[in-house]
Amino acid sequence: MxxxxxxxxxxxxxxxxxxxxxxxxxxxxxxxxxxxxxxxxxxxxxxxxxxxEWLYVGLTCEIPQPGNFITLEVGNNPITIVRNKQMGVQAFHNVCRHRGSRLCTSKKGKVAKLVCPYHQWTYELDGQLIYAGNEMGDQFDKADFPLKQVHTKTAGGYIFISLAENPPEIDGFLAELERYLEPYDLENAKVxxxxxxxxxxxxxxxxxxxxxxxxxxxxxxxxxxxxxxxxxxxxxxxxxxxxxxxxxxxxxxxxxxxxxxxxxxxxxxxxxxxxxxxxxxxxxxxxxxxxxxxxxxxxxxxxxxxxxxxxxxxxxxxxxxxxxxxxxxxxxxxxxxxxxxxxxxxxxxxxxxxxxxxxxxxxxxxxxxxxxxxxxxxxxxxxxxxxxxxxxxxxxxxxxxxxxxxxxxxxxxxxxxxxxxxxxx
Missing domain, CATH: 3.90.380.10 (Naphthalene 1,2-dioxygenase Alpha Subunit; Chain A, domain 1)
Incomplete structure (x- = not known):
């Protein structure tokens, strides 16, 4: 050590x-x-x-299309995991950058955009803020307030996240997990x-x-x-x-x-x-x-x-x-x-x-x-x-x-x- x-x-x-x-x-x-x-x-x-540490949080087949999401809580930290428009899997802190309200309030669903139910701040599926109304003033820059991302990795249809700033190494395990899960083709599976x-x-x-x-x-x-x-x-x-x-x-x-x-x-x-x-x-x-x-x-x-x-x-x-x-x-x-x-x-x-x-x-x-x-x-x-x-x-x-x-x-x-x-x- x-x-x-x-x-x-x-x-x-x-x-x-x-x-x-x-x-x-x-x-x-x-x-x-x-x-x-x-x-x-x-x-x-x-x-x-x-x-x-890296946590197992779900399966890619649970979010098969862009806009599909699942949510969970790690301690006091609400997290949402989304399939983006490029078919990638991203995880975000499920916390609006306005006043901190949760964005996704159900366990799973499908949305076109991520919209805060409190004041309707709206985020693209990649976490970028695209709408905050006109009330924020002329000096407000939407680019300064994207959703906070959570480290995310996938392997063989499994999704892992880490809340750490610098997560531990896991790529060796994920490469082997991909190999062991390959026969199951979990992208084409369902819960x-x-x-x-x-x-x-x-x-x-x-x-x-x-x-x-x-x-x-x-x-x-x-x-x-x-x-x-x-x-x-x-x-x-x-x-x-x-x-x-x-x-x-x-x-x-x-x-x-x-x-x-x-x-x-x-x-x-x-x-x-x-x-x-x-x-x-x-x-x-x-x-x-x-x-x-x-x-x-x-x-x-x-x-x-x-x-x-x-x-x-x-x-x-x-x-x-x-x-x-x-x-x-x-x-x-x-x-x-x-x-x-x-x-x-x-x-x-x-x-x-x-x-x-x-x-x-x-x-x-x-x-x-x-x-x-x-x-x-x-x-x-x-x-x-x-x-x-x-x-x-x-x-x-x-x-x-x-x-x-x-x-x-x-x-x-x-x-x-x-x-x-x-x-x-």
Whole structure:
């Protein structure tokens, strides 16, 4: 780690104390209590993680034409993401340059221009102010008041933003993500259905729960009808039968030029394609197809599951006939929104090619089960009896990796340090 500053840089309360807490944490153990329930630590998380790192925010197919937009909030920052007239994707602070009112007030829509509902200041789709009325006086120059842009990058149909002035490097990961998602042609896909749930738990508990399957056998019967727990043949628990199954499927995928190798960029990003259980082709309750139309150039239905991790806020499962994205949005110290989207071919017809209830049944059940687990975890952590406990180095290595990434990234950002660029492994 290259040190450029020795003092904390930020406005969140108790930032220095939080840095010290993370520097003194016990490796291989869960975090101190304040990291999961303190309003001060939550404010620091937003400032040092969610306002500085690259966030997954949606899919390009959700804004297919010029003027289509989607909105979200990152902490207190409303953001709008727009398809411009050149078919590019741009993100802006959803804040009028007049008196700060929100411009786009719905979750999604289509407009010719971006018009503030308060005083009708009007912006082109590229953010340039084109109308402010005659009331501003002769000296007013519209060119001085464009919308404030947010760093935006796309890859393989995924949209990422960063609120940082100088975001961290991500191009290496995005190039590989483009390659892994190419077979699905997500520009020509659509969101068939989505869900939003609120979990009464800190965002880190939501991610921790996702990063291990130690709990799966006791909590996720629907999911384990199709999902194989391990996603790495080097896992010490992996059986010879599992390794042989992976080798057979890998040979099939190689023949169709379907990327599948395990690749990671430090602890922040990883991708791997793993088979589903023998004879299963989709994450449905019985493993049968979820959609009759396959995505993109996919020819063989059994593509297993392309598992994509992007910290701090997304995990994903890509199958031959549909793809599922998960987006984590912190709401408060003990409240987190989880958005799930089920994506199918744009020409797939509901009721003909797919049934929404069948499509979403497994992950609706799994999300609800995970919500209960995270909320009970939060309730226990809030107790005066809580103290950090040990993670299993085999069953919970993914949680250890996440906590290490979180702590290292938080401290580096708060101290103005630069973490080494993570090369593909």
């Amino acid at each position: 290259e040190q450029t500053n020795t003092t904390v840089t930020g406005n969140s309360p108790k930032l220095a104390e939080t840095v010290q807490l993370l520097q003194q944490r016990r490796p291989g153990y869960s975090l101190p209590q304040a990291c999961y329930n303190s309003a001060e630590v939550f404010a620091a998380d937003m400032e040092q993680i969610f306002y500085k 068939a259905v989505q869900s939003e749930i609120i979990e009464q738990a800190n965002w880190k508990l939501v991610i921790e729960n996702n990063r291990e399957c130690y709990h799966c056998a006791g909590s996720h019967p629907e999911l384990l009808n199709t999902l194989l727990e391990w996603d790495d043949t080097n896992d010490p628990r992996a059986s010879d039968a599992f390794k042989a199954h992976v080798a057979r499927k890998a040979a099939e995928w190689d023949a169709d030029n379907i990327p599948h190798e395990h690749i990671s960029f430090g602890l922040r990003n990883r991708m791997v394609r793993m088979p589903l259980a023998e004879g299963k082709v989709a994450m449905t309750i019985d493993g049968s197809p979820a959609c009759q139309k396959l995505l993109g150039r996919v020819k063989e239905r059994d593509l297993g599951s392309l598992r994509i991790l992007h910290l701090p806020n997304s995990w994903n499962h890509g199958q031959g006939d549909h793809l599922i994205t998960f987006q984590v949005i912190p709401v408060g110290p003990q409240q987190t929104k989880v958005i799930t989207k089920w994506v199918v071919h744009k020409d797939a017809v509901e009721g003909v090619d797919y049934d929404v209830e069948k499509l979403r049944r497994v992950w609706d059940a799994t999300n609800d089960q995970d919500r209960t687990l995270a909320e009970e975890n939060q309730r226990g952590i809030n107790s005066i009896a809580y103290e950090p406990g040990p993670y299993s180095p085999t069953y919970e290595f993914g949680v250890v990796n996440f906590i290490n990434w979180y702590a290292d990234t938080f401290v580096a950002n708060a101290l103005g340090q630069t973490l080494p660029i993570a090369l593909p492994e």
